[in-house]
Structure formats: C-alpha cells, structure tokens
Amino acid sequence: MTDDPADRTLSPDEAFEVLGNETRVDILRALGGSDDPVTFSRLRERVGMTDSGRFNYHLDRLTGHFVRKGEDGYELRRAGERVVEAVLSGAVTDAPVLERTEIDQPCHYCGAPIAVRFREERVELYCTECAGTYAHTDPGGETCADADADDADDADYGYLGYHPLPPAGVADRDPEAVFRSAWVWGHLELLAASAGVCPRCSATLDRSTRVCEDHDPDAGLCGACGRRYAVAIDLECTNCIYDESGAAVVGLADSAHLVAFLLDNGLNPFAPTAETLPAIGRAYHNFDEEVVSTDPFEARVTFAAGEDELTLTVDSSLSVVDAERR
Template structure:
C-alpha cells in the first residue's frame, strides 16, 4: 500500500525550472556527482561551483528547489531522483540540441523491394528506410526517438549500435506490458488492417499493434514481428544457430521489420503466425490478439 502525498502540479514543476540560477544549481550538483552516487555539497561549496553571486539570491533559489529536485541533509544538498532526471535530460540535450545525420547506406536491403536500406537522424528521430530513389518502394522500417547527444561524436557503427539497443530495449518492455518511459501499465491491441494510422501507405506495414500507457499517455506503434525478438523461444532459436539476436540490428531482421513473414491465420479466435528464419531453419511463432505468444514450434 502506498501513502498518498500532495503532488506538485506539472505547471508548478516546470515553473521551478524556469530560472537560469536554478538550472545552474542543478547542473553544479550533477557535475559534482559520480555515476550512481549523487554528491552532497555544503552551501558555500555549492554556491562556488554554481558561480552565483549574492548569498541571499543563491539561498532563495536553492530553497525553491528543495523538496522536489534537491534534498537537504545535515551535510548539505544533493539531487533528488527527479533532480537527477532533469540533470540527465540537460546532459543528453533532450530538449535543447539539434543534431542531424544525413542518410547513409546500410549493409542491408529493403525487405519489400530489395533496394539498399539507409539510416539517418533528424528532428530527434532515428530512421531506417528503403533508399527511396526512383524505382524504390520507400518503406520505413523503424522511426524512433533517440536523445541527440546519444548519437553525436559517434562513428556510424556506434550510431547504429546505440539506436538498435534503445529500440530493442523499449519494444521488449512494451511486449511485457510495462511502459519503457514511466513503468506504467501498457495496454496493447492489434489494429484492423483498414484502421487509419500514420504511414498507412507504407508498404512494409500491414499488421500493426498500438501500445498506450495508462499513466503517461505514451504511445507507440509496433509490428507483430518486432514484439517477438526478445521472446525466449526466439532468442533460444537463434542461440542454437550461434547467433545473439539481441545484438542483431532489428531493422535487418525480416520478420521484425516488415509484414512479409506475418500471416493472420484465424479470426475466431484471432491468431497470427510470424515466421522466424535463420540459416534455412524456421520457427513459427503464433500470437493472439493481446498480443501474446501462444505457441512456438519449428
């Protein structure tokens, strides 16, 4: 059982941060900390590191942060967990940086038309798609948010590795019914093939699942095949062939990146089968409309 406490309204929380002096205090505490251990700084040392003139002015703004973003102890002040998250967002450039990576070709082909796949990054979204030149189908296989600083100053291999791990981790969480952003409860439903949705004209998408969080209202569309990448039966299947599928780029997996290997096999009850292939061997994964895996067989 949890104890009810008075919560800060969202507009009040953001108002607390709408001051450069307070941002400097949060940054100073974050910069002083070591990974996993928020550093506690005495009043005078924190003021020195934040480079804020005027003891009264500094004290006023510090007190505004205490209780929500900063904790006061006998030894001084340190970031609370919400303060750590604010600091991390600042460092990641989530709300401030603008990064663009021009599309570059991948060592993979479009699962629909066979043209080269390309990857790129702009407007905080990492995209993998068909090359989209004359004669290509232009299919989009993954479009996913990644913090700007997570992809800066990386070689292309590092960009792909970071984006792949983020995509796989968050989809695996949603497949288990847990919101990857706030840990709230995820509701998922398979949408009818004629349902209106973004990118309905994308030839790589037919059977789409809508995931929505009851707590933060976060939502995301995934393919049925993308949800089974982290399932134990699929991981074991690839492991038997000497492959760690969790390290494979998810957009290179035909069953996870298009509907070419997904078939609806029943309507009452609703069932679909995803054909997972590796080195000529095939694993058939059956799903219901929750969607959950109900059977996996070779």
C-alpha cells in the same frame, strides 16, 4: 501526514515554475556531477554566483522536492536527477539533425544499402531500392509511417521505420555508429513495450491488434493498408501520451521463444555487433505471417535464422499460444 517537503507532490505548474530559472538548473547540474553531498559554499562556487543571499534563495526553492539537504551538504533527490538526465540527454534543449546518409548496412528485405536520418529524437531508416515496410503516407493509421510525406525525394526511398534515440546519441558518432546505438536503445524500449510496460513512464500499455482483411502480400506494400504485413499491433499508454504501432514483431520482442531462438543461432539482440546486426535485422523483420482466423483472431508468424525456423502461433493480443522450431 508527513511534514517532509520531499513527500509533497508538486503540480506540473509548480514544478516548471521552480525549474524556470537558469541559476536553479545550474545548481541541479552542479550537484549532478558529484557523488557526495556538496557544501553550500562549494556549490555556490561551482555555480559561479557571488551573491550568497541570492544563491541561497534559489537553492531553497529547489530544496525538498529536487534537492536533499543533509548534515554534510546538498545532493540531488531522484526528481532532481531526472531533470539533469533530461537536460544532458538533449531531450528538452537540443535539436540536432543528421541528413539522410547511406551506410554500410543492408536492407533486411532486399539486401540493398540502407540510409539513415536523425531528427526529433528518431533515427529514421530507408531502403535505397525496395519499397520498405511502410508507406510514407498513413492510410492505415500506422504511427511508424508518418515521418516523410512532405519530402519531395521520398519516392526514391522505401521507409523501414525508425528507432528512438535522444539527441546525445548523435554527438561524436558517425552515421553507422548512430544507427547501431539507435538499434540498441530502440530494442530496449521495444522489450519494455512488448511486455506491456510503457518505456516512457512505466505505466501499463493497452495492446490491440489490427488486420488488413484485403491485404495483398505480393504487392510489397499493400495498397489497402500501406504496410508490408497484414497484422499490426497498437500500443497505447494508459497514463502518458506514448502511442506506437508496428508489425507483429513489435508485440513479440519479449517472447522467450524468439529470444532463445536468436541466441541459439549466435544472434544476441541485446549486444549486436556490426557483423551480427544484419542477420538480427533479417530475423526480426523479414518474417512470414499467416492469418489463420480473424474471429477469433489467430495467426502464425515464422522467423528464420540460418537454416532454422521458429513458428509462433499468437492470439488477438499477440500472446504466444504455441511455438514450433524446425
């Protein structure tokens, strides 16, 4: 056993009780703006508290788990940094809303302009003309399709899904910049999730595959499952509440074959530009799928970029068992 208070695990009740005070949050934010340890007097000055004894009480409550005290002063521990990051991202304090706005980006299915809307840390995407990727209702348990069933004007839009984005990502950005930022942020999360790592807590994700056996690929959105594609993957964290679903590409985003295919065609999914993003979107989302067998499960997913094609044969966990480029 160690007597170091930093090594003692706090229960959720204890942690939130310690943080449930404006002065203590102000202390964490004041330390978050410094690269070097801050002396007691300098830190009290930054927080703006004149009562030294009262300030010392609040600082003492934080010291150990959230704040480290050294010979040169005080600095944040990693737990304190995570609190400051969450506060400044707006995730626990802000709720900005961006009303649905048409932007100069094409739908990856029909080429019509798309519209974006931000709410509850999601940049939702809509086609202004075609049926999109998912139904607004949720007939197949599709997590990505649950956003807008109650909106009266949703019949005029096709739902394409959403990208996660903290509230800070909306500040000082126009709708097109919000879309690009959300695409980058969401793609990085998707890479972790497709590799089996929870993008929220880093624990292991369970993967499972669903297939609509009555799928009608010519109907746009299938009447049986409410999805454009028959194959869906479900990702559920074994530790936290992360639970997402999507088309096959969600489970293939980390595929070396797919990443190399895009890069070879001049499409960098890690640093998209306004010019390359439409082509990347088409390559990722406007693919062909063929369910070869359901027992055992086997499917072929074909991506296109320019005049090139990549066909990935996948198993029941959407792991690639064969790749062919043409």
